[in-house]
Amino acid sequence: MSILIKNARMLKPDFTLAVGDIYIEDSRISEISSKISIEAEEVIDAGGNLVTPGLVNLHTHSGMGLLRGANDDLELAPWLEKLWKIEAKLTPELVYWGSMLSLLEMVKTGTTAFLDMYQDLDQTAKVCEELGVRGFLAWPVVDEDKTTQKGKPLDNAKRFIKDWRGHELVNPGVGPHAIYSCNPDNLAKAKELADKEGTFIHMHLAETRWENETTLENYKERPVPLLESINFLGENDIFAHATWVTKNEIKTLAKARVKIAHNPTSNMKLATGGVMPWKEMKEAGLTVGLGTDSVVSNNNLDMFEEMKFAALLQKAHRWDQAVLDAREAFSMATYEGAKALGLDYGIEEGKLADLIIVDLRNHLMVPHHDLVSNLVYSANGSVVTHTVINGRVVMRDRKVNGEDEIIKKAVSLAKDLVIE
Numbered sequence: 001m002s003i004l005i006k007n008a009r010m011l012k013p014d015f016t017l018a019v020g021d022i023y024i025e026d027s028r029i030s031e032i033s034s035k036i037s038i039e040a041e042e043v044i045d046a047g048g049n050l051v052t053p054g055l056v057n058l059h060t061h062s063g064m065g066l067l068r069g070a071n072d073d074l075e076l077a078p079w080l081e082k083l084w085k086i087e088a089k090l091t092p093e094l095v096y097w098g099s100m101l102s103l104l105e106m107v108k109t110g111t112t113a114f115l116d117m118y119q120d121l122d123q124t125a126k127v128c129e130e131l132g133v134r135g136f137l138a139w140p141v142v143d144e145d146k147t148t149q150k151g152k153p154l155d156n157a158k159r160f161i162k163d164w165r166g167h168e169l170v171n172p173g174v175g176p177h178a179i180y181s182c183n184p185d186n187l188a189k190a191k192e193l194a195d196k197e198g199t200f201i202h203m204h205l206a207e208t209r210w211e212n213e214t215t216l217e218n219y220k221e222r223p224v225p226l227l228e229s230i231n232f233l234g235e236n237d238i239f240a241h242a243t244w245v246t247k248n249e250i251k252t253l254a255k256a257r258v259k260i261a262h263n264p265t266s267n268m269k270l271a272t273g274g275v276m277p278w279k280e281m282k283e284a285g286l287t288v289g290l291g292t293d294s295v296v297s298n299n300n301l302d303m304f305e306e307m308k309f310a311a312l313l314q315k316a317h318r319w320d321q322a323v324l325d326a327r328e329a330f331s332m333a334t335y336e337g338a339k340a341l342g343l344d345y346g347i348e349e350g351k352l353a354d355l356i357i358v359d360l361r362n363h364l365m366v367p368h369h370d371l372v373s374n375l376v377y378s379a380n381g382s383v384v385t386h387t388v389i390n391g392r393v394v395m396r397d398r399k400v401n402g403e404d405e406i407i408k409k410a411v412s413l414a415k416d417l418v419i420e
């Protein structure tokens with residue numbers, strides 16, 4: 001498969017702009033120059049619009065797609081109670097269509113790769129292949145007395161990795177849910193499995209003060225030292241949240257070269273209280289990407305909004321306008337997330353062809369003083385006209401194959417999830 005994108009304005013990794021054509025062969029950008037005259041199977045005239053790397057959503061639960069708007073504005077205990085009642089009704093079919101809705105939204109808002117953890121992940125994996133989205137899927141591991149999975153979660157994780165390894169767009173991993181749902185023995189086994197299989201770990205960490213307090217009560221350690229004591233920390237760990245961590249714990253995480261997924265909207269909506277200490281993490285040299293979390297705690301998967309909220313939350317929290325600027329927010333949502341997942345991102349020859357075209361005539365992108373400022377502070381996902389993933393055009397002129405059916409199915413199937 002070959003694609004020629006003509007008349008593009010390109011955002012380079014150093015934030016300079018270049019003008020020219022882009023040639024994509026199979027899954028990679030093979031050539032960039034001022035004019036390319038080689039034939040291609042598909043030609044897109046960008047008409048001077050902006051080509052940027054695709055956005056990377058570093059923490060979400062796509063299978064929850066049909067739960068949007070079903071559970072808001074409650075305190076933690078009644079919120080969880082209601083969520084579990086709804087989730088008890090989920091079937092593989094509902095997770096499949098929930099994932100369809102979530103991935104459709106990702107494609108329409110310029111996300112090209114995502115990191116996920118949820119039940120019935122085989123359904124989400126199928127959707128990645130059907131819609132053409134790059135998924136990193138961490139099989140949820142919780143203690144056996146807490147799971148609804150048939151069989152042992154660790155055995156199921158092993159099976160999932162075996163079944164999906166080697167698929168082009170699906171990257172299977174291990175997802176120990178959190179310290180409060182997975183005991184240290186299971187955490188160590190999950191880590192062992194991920195290391196043995198040469199894959200990644202995705203886990204919620206230090207999200208709330210309650211999590212710190214219960215970990216201290218149960219294990220006489222805070223979450224990060226506990227993980228350190230069982231040799232859990234390593235460069236294949238990607239932790240979501242890390243909002244309640246100390247300066248010393250940040251040093252420990254940086255030394256172990258773990259990766260962090262920041263979820264500003266979810267943290268604000270669920271009132272986690274703590275704000276992820278971005279400045280200290282940056283100074284320690286940690287890789288920090290950006291995630292939306294699920295549509296129950298966000299309630300959308302638009303990474304453009306997430307960039308803006310990331311910047312605004314830090315500014316409001318630190319009383320410092322410069323603490324997280326537009327370029328840093330854009331990097332978190334693209335290059336840093338890609339780095340956490342081991343993806344080679346950027347509009348350069350040899351890099352993965354995971355990219356988007358942004359309409360520079362959309363009112364949210366006008367005028368053109370600073371296009372990165374527009375992307376972060378003004379735009380939302382509706383400015384994206386084309387989404388290319390792994391060298392395949394997944395959205396063309398804002399149209400995605402099968403879109404109408406996904407919407408129809410999602411509306412009708414979600415009725416089964418209503419609870420009084």
Ligand SMILES: [Zn+2]
Nearest residue numbers: 204240293294
């Ligand atoms: Zn989460």
